[in-house]
Amino acid sequence: MPDFPGKIRSHGCAARGREMARILKIGRDEWKKEKGYGRRWKVECTFSDAKRLFGDILRSRTRQTDVEETVAKALLLNEYKGIRMRCQGSR
Template sequence: IYNTFGENTIIPPRKNASTRSRGSSARAKIVRQIRRTSEKEWKESVGYGKRWHVEIYFSGLKRTMGEVIKANRPDYIVQEIALKVQYYNVLREMTHAY
């Protein structure tokens, strides 16, 4: 699926992963790349670990603003979401102010 959309996987392989292509040549290529450099360098180069920032933000947004969108029309749905995001950002700034 990743190859279809031109994306790369960023799931780190096991420590004892084989560099031979036994099913996935892309996976073997990643293992070889990690062995050439280091796992830390590989994670930085592919952006591993960035997703959790987004997950935390949306989790807080949904807990604070609720998971329900009450608007029916597409333009009002966009407007409602934009207002919720703006309000949530204001609340976050108020709680982070020192």
């Protein structure tokens, strides 16, 4: 049976069906704003930067030092990104 404009087909996934109904109701652009669609790439880039700078393993041996190492790397990454932004802005 062909799909008709406005007909919702969730293919067995109720959550997808609800989201499709919401998109049809408010429009795709408004739905994207509502859901924060498009922010994932920022997170992916941040993790990519961290892995490129620090590698993808923790070198500590206990849970407490894992946390400390992770916090230290996050602080260093934030500082690095701040410096990089300031350097790019001065061009």
